[in-house]
Amino acid sequence: MPHEVSGVISRSKKQPVEIETIVVPDPGPGEALIKVQACGVCHTDLHYREGAINDDFPFLLGHEAAGIVEEVGEGVTEVTPGGALHWVSEHSPRRPSSRPNKRSRSTRGRSQKRRD
Numbered sequence: 279m280p281h282e283v284s285g286v287i288s289r290s291k292k293q294p295v296e297i298e299t300i301v302v303p304d305p306g307p308g309e310a311l312i313k314v315q316a317c318g319v320c321h322t323d324l325h326y327r328e329g330a331i332n333d334d335f336p337f338l339l340g341h342e343a344a345g346i347v348e349e350v351g352e353g354v355t356e357v358t359p360g361g362a363l364h365w366v367s368e369h370s371p372r373r374p375s376s377r378p379n380k381r382s383r384s385t386r387g388r389s390q391k392r393r394d
Contacts, residue, residue, distance in 0.1 A: 279304065281311065286319055286339045291329035295319075295339065305351035312363060318342040341367040 285300045305311045323339040325331050344364035347357045357363055 283314075286317075288323075288327040288335065288337045288339055290335050291333060292327070295327060300338070305349050305354070307352040308354060309351040310347050310354055310357050310363075311349040312343070312345040313348050314343050314345040316344050 281302045281304075282299050283302050284297055287296050287298045287300075289296065302311065317340040319340045320342060322331075323337075323341070326337045326339065342365075344362070347359050347361045347363055349359060350357060
């Protein structure tokens with residue numbers, strides 16, 4: 279079942295960003311669904327918003343995040359539901375309707391169970 283989440287969207291060059299609801303599909307093979315707890319929007323994202331990298335708007339900003347693994351797709355063995363994870367994706371914001379960036383990489387080798 280698809281999931282509705284909030285995203286920071288840059289719709290056009292040098293215009294204010296918007297917080298919008300976007301639909302994220304269930305994780306496919308090799309993918310994980312992460313409930314993001316914190317996400318950075320950095321200077322690289324500003325360059326995208328300013329149109330300095332390309333002008334293929336809209337962009338979904340934020341590529342440095344941390345959260346909790348909610349679901350995993352087929353074949354995923356490095357993380358498990360309930361585990362904490364932080365990651366940095368390549369500097370390539372995606373369109374809001376696209377699947378997750380396959381080039382994302384975890385900066386933690388394994389997830390860890392969250393301690394409340």
